[in-house]
Amino acid sequence: MPELQTYRRQNRYDNNSKLLSGRSMDKDNQPVPHEHLEKMIALVANQRDKQAFGVLFKFFMPKIRSFGMQKLGHQGLAMDLVQETMQNIWTKSHLYNGDKGAVTTWVYTIMRNRCFDMLRKIQHNREDTFGDDIWPIFESDESIDTQQDNDPLMSNLLMQHLEQLPLAQRQVVKGIYLQELSQQELAEKLNIPLGTVKSRLRLGLEKLKSFLEKHHD
Amino acid sequence: MIKHHPQQALLDAHAQAQLPLSMTIAVAAHCEMCPTCQQYLEQRQDYIAAQTLTSADNCTDDSNGDEIDLQDDWSTMIDDITALPPEELAPFKPDIVEIKQRNYHLPRAFKHRVSRDWSTLGKISRMRLGIDENDSRASLLHIDAGGDIPEHGHGAQEMTLLLAGEFSDEYNQYQAGDFIVLDKNHKHSPSTIEGCLCYTVVDAPLHFTKGISKLLNPIGKLIY
Numbered sequence: 451m452p453e454l455q456t457y458r459r460q461n462r463y464d465n466n467s468k469l470l471s472g473r474s475m476d477k478d479n480q481p482v483p484h485e486h487l488e489k490m491i492a493l494v495a496n497q498r499d500k501q502a503f504g505v506l507f508k509f510f511m512p513k514i515r516s517f518g519m520q521k522l523g524h525q526g527l528a529m530d531l532v533q534e535t536m537q538n539i540w541t542k543s544h545l546y547n548g549d550k551g552a553v554t555t556w557v558y559t560i561m562r563n564r565c566f567d568m569l570r571k572i573q574h575n576r577e578d579t580f581g582d583d584i585w586p587i588f589e590s591d592e593s594i595d596t597q598q599d600n601d602p603l604m605s606n607l608l609m610q611h612l613e614q615l616p617l618a619q620r621q622v623v624k625g626i627y628l629q630e631l632s633q634q635e636l637a638e639k640l641n642i643p644l645g646t647v648k649s650r651l652r653l654g655l656e657k658l659k660s661f662l663e664k665h666h667d
Numbered sequence: 668m669i670k671h672h673p674q675q676a677l678l679d680a681h682a683q684a685q686l687p688l689s690m691t692i693a694v695a696a697h698c699e700m701c702p703t704c705q706q707y708l709e710q711r712q713d714y715i716a717a718q719t720l721t722s723a724d725n726c727t728d729d730s731n732g733d734e735i736d737l738q739d740d741w742s743t744m745i746d747d748i749t750a751l752p753p754e755e756l757a758p759f760k761p762d763i764v765e766i767k768q769r770n771y772h773l774p775r776a777f778k779h780r781v782s783r784d785w786s787t788l789g790k791i792s793r794m795r796l797g798i799d800e801n802d803s804r805a806s807l808l809h810i811d812a813g814g815d816i817p818e819h820g821h822g823a824q825e826m827t828l829l830l831a832g833e834f835s836d837e838y839n840q841y842q843a844g845d846f847i848v849l850d851k852n853h854k855h856s857p858s859t860i861e862g863c864l865c866y867t868v869v870d871a872p873l874h875f876t877k878g879i880s881k882l883l884n885p886i887g888k889l890i891y
C-alpha cells in the first residue's frame with residue numbers, strides 16, 4: 451500500500467517519543483483551571499506569546515497523544531495528530547471565542563476533526579479536510595460594519611441604551627466606539643481573544659439595534 | 668417544528684466521530700437545522716472534551732507518568748509551529764444545488780460533497796454523492812411539486828433527512844429538518860405537494876466504527 455506510505459511522511463519528531471518513556475512524574479502536570487487555559491489562549495491570540503503556547507503544549511500534548519494512540523493505533527500517527535492539533539491552536543487562536551465554550555471543548559473539537567480527516571485518509575485514501583465543515587468550530591471572521599451615522603439625537607439615544615447592555619458587551623462596544631480602540635487593542639486590554647471581542651461586539655450592536663427598533667415602534 | 672430527531676446514541680456517536688461519513692453528515696446537517704439537538708450536541712462535546720482532556724487518568728498508553736521537558740524534547744516541534752503566521756478563514760458560503768428551476772442552499776455538512784449530475788425520471792431526481800461506504804448509498808433526492816414515489820419497502824434500513832419542503836406518507840407529515848429512519852419492515856409511499864429535497868442513505872450503516880483502531884493495528888504493523 452504505497453499510498454499509506456506517502457501519507458505517513460517521515461516525521462522527525464518521532465524520536466521525541468522515545469525520550470518520553472521512563473521518566474518520573476512531572477510535578478506540574480496537575481489539572482490546570484479553565485481560567486488559566488483561557489488566559490494562555492488569549493496571550494497566544496493577542497501577543498503570539500510562545501511561552502503561553504508552551505504551557506498549552508505541555509498541558510494538552512500527552513492527552514492528544516494518548517487519544518491519537520487510541521484512535522489511530524500508531525505512535526507516529528499519534529505524533530502527527532499532536533502536531534496538527536497544536537498547529538491549529540497556534541494559527542487559529544484568534545478565532546477562539548470564550549463565550550461559546552471552554553478551551554478544552556475547542557481543543558477537543560480541533561483534535562477530533564483532525565483525527566477524523568486523518569482516519570479518512572488512512573481508510574479510504576481520501577484527501578478529505580472536511581472535519582471542520584461537519585463540526586464547525588472556527589467562526590469565520592465576518593467584518594462588522596463600523597460605519598455609524600452621526601445623528602446627534604440618535605447618538606444620545608444610543609448612549610442611554612448602551613448602559614442597558616450586559617457588562618461584557620458594554621465594555622467592548624464602549625471600547626470600540628467611545629475610546630476608539632481597535633478590536634485588537636481591546637482584546638489585549640481585556641485579555642480575551644479577538645474572536646470573543648468580535649462576537650461580543652456583534653451581539654452588543656444587534657441588541658442596540660433592537661432597542662432602537664422598539665423605540666421607533 | 669422539527670418532530671423527528673436522531674436517537675441519542677447517534678448524537679453521542681457523532682460527537683465522538685464514531686459514525687460513518689454518510690451518517691455523520693446527516694446528523695451534522697440535522698443539528699444545523701435543529702436547535703434542540705445542536706444544544707444537546709454541544710453539551711455532550713463539553714462533557715467528552717472535559718473527560719478526554721482534563722481527567723488525570725485518561726492517559727492509557729505508556730506516556731502516563733512521563734515528564735515533558737519542553738526545553739529539549741519538544742522544542743523543535745514548538746519552534747516549527749510558532750514560526751507560522753495566524754490563519755484567516757474565508758467566510759462560509761453554502762453550496763447550492765439547482766434542480767427543476769429551483770435553487771437549494773445546502774447545510775454546511777455537505778460542503779464540497781455535491782459535484783455530480785442529477786439523473787431525473789419524471790418528477791423524481793437523484794444525485795449520488797461520492798460518500799458511499801460498504802453497501803450504503805448516499806444521495807440527494809428531489810421530488811418535484813405534486814410528485815410521489817410508489818409504495819416500496821426497504822431491503823435494508825433507510826435514513827432520510829428532509830432538507831427543504833415537505834412530504835407525507837402513511838405514517839406522518841414531515842417538514843424540513845426531520846430525521847427519519849425506516850427499517851425494512853416499513854412500506855410507505857411518500858408524496859409531496861409543494862416539492863421537497865431530501866438526503867437519503869440507503870442501507871444506512873448504523874453500526875459504529877469503534878473497532879477501527881483494532882483493524883488499523885495489524886495494518887500499521889505491516890507498513891511501518
Ligand SMILES: [Zn+2]
Nearest residue numbers: 672701703704
Ligand atoms: Zn433534533
